[in-house]
Amino acid sequence: MTEPRRAINQDVGNESIRTGLSEESIRLAFLDNLFYVQGRFLEVASLNDKFKALAYTVRDRLLHRWVSTIHTYQQVNPRTVCYLSAEYLPGPFLGNNLLTLGIVDSTRRALAGLGINLDDLIEHEEEPGLGNGGLGRLAACFMDSLATLQIPAISYGIRYEFGIFNQVIKDGSQIETTDKWLRYGNPWEVRRPSIAYNVKLGGYTEQYTDDQGHFRVRWLPNETFHGVAIDTPILGYGVNTVNLLRLWTTEAAEAFDFHTFNRGDYEGAVVRSVRSSTISKVLYPNDEPEIGKRLRLLQQYFFVTCSLQDMLRIHRTTGMSLERFHEKFSIQLNDTHPAIAVAELMRLLVDEQHMEWDAAWHITQSTFAYTNHTLMPEALEKWSVPLFRSLLPRHLEIIYEINARFLDEVRLRYPFESGHAERLSIIDETDPRYVRMAHLACVGSFAINGVAELHSRLLMETVLRDFYDLWPAKFQNKTNGVTPRHFMMLSNPGLASLLTETIGSDWKNDLSNLRALEQHADDPTFQECWRRVKRERKKALASTIAKLCSVSIELDSLYDVQAKRIHEYKRQHLNVLHIVTLYERIKLNPGIEITPRTFIFGGKAAPGYAMAKLMIQLVNAVGDVVNRDHDVAGRLKVVFLPNFSVKLGYGVYPAADLSQQISTAGKEASGTGNMKFSMNGALTIGTLDGANVEIREEVGAENFFLFGLNAEEVSRTLSEGYRPWEIYNGNPELKSVIDLIGCGFFSHGDRGVFQPLIDNLTRNDPYLVLADYAAYIACQDLVSAAYRDTAHWTRMSILNVARMGKFSSDRTIAEYCRDIWRATPTPVEL
Numbered sequence: 145m146t147e148p149r150r151a152i153n154q155d156v157g158n159e160s161i162r163t164g165l166s167e168e169s170i171r172l173a174f175l176d177n178l179f180y181v182q183g184r185f186l187e188v189a190s191l192n193d194k195f196k197a198l199a200y201t202v203r204d205r206l207l208h209r210w211v212s213t214i215h216t217y218q219q220v221n222p223r224t225v226c227y228l229s230a231e232y233l234p235g236p237f238l239g240n241n242l243l244t245l246g247i248v249d250s251t252r253r254a255l256a257g258l259g260i261n262l263d264d265l266i267e268h269e270e271e272p273g274l275g276n277g278g279l280g281r282l283a284a285c286f287m288d289s290l291a292t293l294q295i296p297a298i299s300y301g302i303r304y305e306f307g308i309f310n311q312v313i314k315d316g317s318q319i320e321t322t323d324k325w326l327r328y329g330n331p332w333e334v335r336r337p338s339i340a341y342n343v344k345l346g347g348y349t350e351q352y353t354d355d356q357g358h359f360r361v362r363w364l365p366n367e368t369f370h371g372v373a374i375d376t377p378i379l380g381y382g383v384n385t386v387n388l389l390r391l392w393t394t395e396a397a398e399a400f401d402f403h404t405f406n407r408g409d410y411e412g413a414v415v416r417s418v419r420s421s422t423i424s425k426v427l428y429p430n431d432e433p434e435i436g437k438r439l440r441l442l443q444q445y446f447f448v449t450c451s452l453q454d455m456l457r458i459h460r461t462t463g464m465s466l467e468r469f470h471e472k473f474s475i476q477l478n479d480t481h482p483a484i485a486v487a488e489l490m491r492l493l494v495d496e497q498h499m500e501w502d503a504a505w506h507i508t509q510s511t512f513a514y515t516n517h518t519l520m521p522e523a524l525e526k527w528s529v530p531l532f533r534s535l536l537p538r539h540l541e542i543i544y545e546i547n548a549r550f551l552d553e554v555r556l557r558y559p560f561e562s563g564h565a566e567r568l569s570i571i572d573e574t575d576p577r578y579v580r581m582a583h584l585a586c587v588g589s590f591a592i593n594g595v596a597e598l599h600s601r602l603l604m605e606t607v608l609r610d611f612y613d614l615w616p617a618k619f620q621n622k623t624n625g626v627t628p629r630h631f632m633m634l635s636n637p638g639l640a641s642l643l644t645e646t647i648g649s650d651w652k653n654d655l656s657n658l659r660a661l662e663q664h665a666d667d668p669t670f671q672e673c674w675r676r677v678k679r680e681r682k683k684a685l686a687s688t689i690a691k692l693c694s695v696s697i698e699l700d701s702l703y704d705v706q707a708k709r710i711h712e713y714k715r716q717h718l719n720v721l722h723i724v725t726l727y728e729r730i731k732l733n734p735g736i737e738i739t740p741r742t743f744i745f746g747g748k749a750a751p752g753y754a755m756a757k758l759m760i761q762l763v764n765a766v767g768d769v770v771n772r773d774h775d776v777a778g779r780l781k782v783v784f785l786p787n788f789s790v791k792l793g794y795g796v797y798p799a800a801d802l803s804q805q806i807s808t809a810g811k812e813a814s815g816t817g818n819m820k821f822s823m824n825g826a827l828t829i830g831t832l833d834g835a836n837v838e839i840r841e842e843v844g845a846e847n848f849f850l851f852g853l854n855a856e857e858v859s860r861t862l863s864e865g866y867r868p869w870e871i872y873n874g875n876p877e878l879k880s881v882i883d884l885i886g887c888g889f890f891s892h893g894d895r896g897v898f899q900p901l902i903d904n905l906t907r908n909d910p911y912l913v914l915a916d917y918a919a920y921i922a923c924q925d926l927v928s929a930a931y932r933d934t935a936h937w938t939r940m941s942i943l944n945v946a947r948m949g950k951f952s953s954d955r956t957i958a959e960y961c962r963d964i965w966r967a968t969p970t971p972v973e974l
């Protein structure tokens with residue numbers, strides 16, 4: 145048996161094995177944790193035991209930096225950013241924490257000495273799927289950048305027991321299964337039972353006069369439970385700053401009701417405790433929110449009140465007066481999910497801290513800033529007034545009061561126009577009435593931003609136009625970014641070392657330094673290395689695909705990838721129309737010269753979104769026929785990667801040759817996958833939508849495949865009475881493609897399966913798939929031709945990477961700090 149040595153006070157040379165970074169310290173710490181935490185010795189340890197022992201070993205090193213961070217903050221009392229987000233998608237932690245600590249190699253050697261392969265342990269980790277897509281992943285990139293830029297920050301959210309569902313593909317269709325990410329425990333988190341807050345629900349309010357004769361309101365809820373903090377340390381790259389991801393979980397305030405219990409109603413006694421513990425149970429799997437789900441409003445209120453109470457507690461420890469709350473904290477609302485915070489902070493200040501309304505409102509309006517992430521009208525959250533009143537009666541009163549004062553201001557501003565008050569009101573006065581969360585967020589915030597230039601402009605011109613007219617100075621743009629640590633260094637180590645060998649390592653903390661690559665873009669030797677890196681990643685993805693989809697793909701084919709949530713506006717069906725177009729061309733003309741392509745799809749459909757699920761079925765149905773057809777063998781393959789996740793993404797982005805960013809112009813707020821692909825040397829085929837516009841500006845029009853209507857043309861086309869039926873009839877190639885799908889060719893002769901999709905495209909087509917079809921096909925033909933000129937393609941690929949500096953989330957966070965949060969770096973010494 146391998147003898148573990150006791151850790152505490154155990155030194156190796158002059159290192160403690162709890163904190164040391166040398167190979168020997170890590171090896172001993174690993175054995176120690178395996179024995180004393182997992183209760184195992186090496187010979188009988190399972191893969192999970194080893195993974196956990198290593199995770200604890202790494203976490204020890206994080207905790208050490210965490211304590212130093214807290215000490216520093218206690219001394220300096222810095223301004224702190226609080227990010228409120230209902231979703232986080234951090235990906236697996238092990239690989240990233242090793243990278244940020246700079247101990248990948250020493251750990252690899254330490255484990256190798258024990259006969260363990262580090263990659264097996266990294267691969268074993270299940271990621272927390274606490275988000276749906278771009279919004280949650282953006283929050284995770286921001287955490288990485290905040291810590292790396294040494295900005296004091298707390299990210300608040302919900303620790304869902306079940307995250308985003310697992311997607312299984314059965315007979316070509318999506319089946320959802322439960323995500324049990326906590327099944328084997330989560331070694332990264334630290335539960336804080338002493339950091340817990342009361343959460344009230346329902347009931348009614350009561351007015352009273354206090355001892356000093358002040359008018360007050362109290363809320364008498366009919367239910368109370370607890371939110372408990374569960375913390376995960378987030379270490380910055382190359383620095384000692386450890387920020388906090390603080391997620392709340394529910395607990396019944398009393399384990400069960402003893403009164404009921406003593407009456408002999410044992411079951412009734414536990415019911416209440418069961419009910420409240422369901423609040424943080426499960427993530428809503430819609431990437432655009434749906435209206436009116438009671439549990440969802442509960443979740444939002446739950447995490448918001450715990451977070452605000454926590455900030456008030458921290459604020460008290462600083463000794464600052466309550467009036468200076470907004471000097472200590474800047475709170476960012478990640479979309480409208482946490483917008484109830486505006487009313488909740490007012491309630492805490494006015495009802496519980498007995499502050500005057502005006503003073504409280506000043507603090508509230510100086511604290512919050514709001515980021516909008518979508519223009520889709522159906523995604524603008526609203527809650528029916530009756531539902532709202534039944535759960536949060538006091539908040540409804542507060543919102544009415546905020547609204548009354550706000551509308552007085554509006555009427556003063558527009559004395560002769562009544563329409564403004566109605567349009568701006570926080571309450572939508574239809575029957576039943578609704579609380580408009582975006583309006584609450586706008587009124588309660590000092591800054592409002594979109595996530596890409598085009599999106600911010602469209603916000604000001606359309607959805608939030610009246611607010612923009614009223615308060616133009618509140619509006620800003622903050623173009624999204626992604627972290628190069630996760631999406632280059634961690635996921636594409638081969639590329640990272642090539643970059644470092646070629647231009648030094650300064651790019652890791654300042655991505656604009658990648659510009660230095662430009663001078664190598666035409667160098668044949670460098671190009672050769674570049675292609676070798678890409679080929680390695682393509683090979684790795686091919687083996688993943690072989691494993692997950694049982695399809696073998698050609699390494700030399702063009703990997704044409706679309707990985708993102710499945711949605712009509714993202715237009716995965718446009719992609720499919722192109723595939724079928726190529727397929728038909730080959731069938732009609734078997735000798736035709738075609739650039740071999742592998743079409744790779746990934747992404748989940750919301751379980752209740754029938755059309756999106758049908759799109760998945762279509763991809764698989766087409767793949768099923770194409771992949772078996774000998775006429776196209778070696779030229780076309782179509783695969784759908786099941787259960788796309790951050791972890792799978794790490795394998796996909798670096799392997800892509802072509803990145804599909806083909807949403808209807810004006811619909812995709814920003815996109816962030818577009819950045820991850822381009823940063824890894826994929827070229828983009830895309831519309832002028834979201835951040836595509838800026839990516840194209842940066843990499844150069846000649847290194848980007850642009851097609852399709854722009855946002856203005858899209859709205860003009862729709863307003864002039866769009867007739868997709870005429871386009872279908874006017875384009876023989878398109879007609880034949882749609883007819884091939886419609887006649888059951890891809891569905892074993894069943895004409896019914898895809899009919900809803902075809903009807904939608906030919907009769908309605910709200911996302912202008914047919915309007916953009918011809919331009920898309922022509923552009924894809926250019927892509928095919930370009931891919932055959934290897935040297936030129938490689939040059940474009942290099943230039944894409946060289947010019948992606950703007951899209952580091954470090955740049956985004958630096959802008960938020962400068963223009964919104966007024967936060968500055970606070971370095972931490974060990």
Ligand code: NBG
Nearest residue numbers: 278279517595812813814815816
């Ligand atoms: C998404 C947008 C994306 C954007 C991310 C991050 C929502 C509500 N919005 O385009 O669809 O990149 O937010 O900003 O999830």
